[in-house]
Amino acid sequence: MTTKEYNKCVELLSDGIFRFALKNLRDEFEAENVVQNTFEKLWVRKEKVEMTTAKAFIFKIAYNNCIDIIRKAKRSTTMDEVVENRYSHSEQYSDTLEIINGAVERLPEKQKTVILLRDYEGYDYKSIGEITGMTEAQVKINIFRARKFLKAYLKDMQLVI
C-alpha cells in the first residue's frame, strides 16, 4: 500500500471505524483512540497490506482494540444480564430509533459487533468472520440471535408504550 492509498483509507474508512468503535465502547474519547491506534498500525504495516484487503484489516484491528478496551474496563455484558434488563425500561423513549439504539446497547458484545458490521458496514458473513475470528455459521447465528433479541425488545417496548 502506498502513502496515497493509506491516505485514501483514512478518508474513506475513518468515519466508519469511529462509528463502529463509538457504538461498541460508548465513549467518544476511547473511540478516537481506537481510530488513531488502528491507523497507526496500518501505517506501520502498510507495506504488507494490499488496498483490496485494507478495509477488513482495519476493522479487524479496530475490533481487537475495542475488545481489549472492553475487557480492560470489564464492560462486557452477559446474556443473563441482557435478559434481566429486558423489562427494566427506566428510559423514556421518543421514537423507534431510540428504542433500537437502547436495545443494541443491551446486546452481548459479540452480537453487537456482528450486527454493526453487517448493517453499518455492509459486510458479508465471510468478511465478518475474518474480522472477528468466527466461522461463517457462527457469524450467521450471532446475527440471528441479535435480530431475534432486537425484535423481541421492540415488541415488548410497543406493549409498554
Place this chain on the structure above:
Amino acid sequence: MKDQKDMDWELFEMLEGDLSPEEESELLEKINEDADLAADWDFMQMTQLDAPDVVYQGKDKLIKKDTTLIAFSAMQWRRTAAIAAILALCYPAWQLFMPKTDTVEGLAGSANELVLPTEDESDVNVNKSESVPEIQVAVQEAPNQSTNQVKASQKSVELPVKEEKTTIPNVAEQLVSIEPMRQQIDLNPETKAVASLHRANVMYNMDMLIPQDEAPSYNGIRSTINSGLSLVAAPFRNAKIKVQPADKQSIQIIYSSEQYNATAMVSLKPLK
C-alpha cells in the same frame, strides 16, 4: 406447523436475502394470511440498523505526507552529471579568487540564535597542538568611521575580572568552558555599550570534539563553541552578531546595531 423459533429463522433468512425466490414467495403468502406473522415480519424488518452519520474530526492528523521519488531519465542523469562536473571544476577557481567569508549571522541573546552550522566549515583548520595560544581580545570601532577619527577617540580601559563561571547549556557543558578574562579594551567613548562587553577565553576539549582519526579542523566545534558565546554576546541583546573564523585559533565576532559596531576576537584554547 412450524413453531415460533422456526418462523423467526425463516423471517431472518428472508431479511438477510438468504431464501430462494420460491421460498420467499411462499413465506410472503403466509405473512399475508397471518396477522401475527405479519407483525413479526414488521418487527424483524425494524431490526435492520441504519448507520448514523458520524464524522471523525481528526482525519487531518492521520493523513501522511506523500514522499515521491523523482526518477531521472538517462538524459537527465547525463545533464546532471555534466553540471556537477562543471561546478566541481569551477570551485577551486572560485576559492582562489573569492575572499573567505565563512560567516553566520544572527541576533544575540540566545545560544541557538548565534550560529547555525554552515555547509562549508571545514576550510578553516584548527591547529591541534599542545601549545596554548594567547588570548586575543580587541574591540574595534565601526568600519564606517574614518581611521583618523578612530585613533583620536580610542583609549585603554581596565575592566574588573568577573569571577563567576559560566554555565553552558546541554552537552556543550562537558566540552567547552568559558572563562571570563581581565579585559584590556580599546574602545570608542561614543559607543558605551562596548564597555560592558564580556571577554572570554573559549576553551574546548579538542579530543572530544574532533575524532582522533580526523585532521584537526574547525568543522564540528563551531556550534558548540557558539553555544558558549551567548555569554559574550549577552550585553548586546538585539544586536546583530556575525561570527566568523578569523584565523586558525580564533573567532571574530562582529556586533552591530544602530548604537554600536564592534569587533571582538575570541581565541580558541584546548580544555584541559
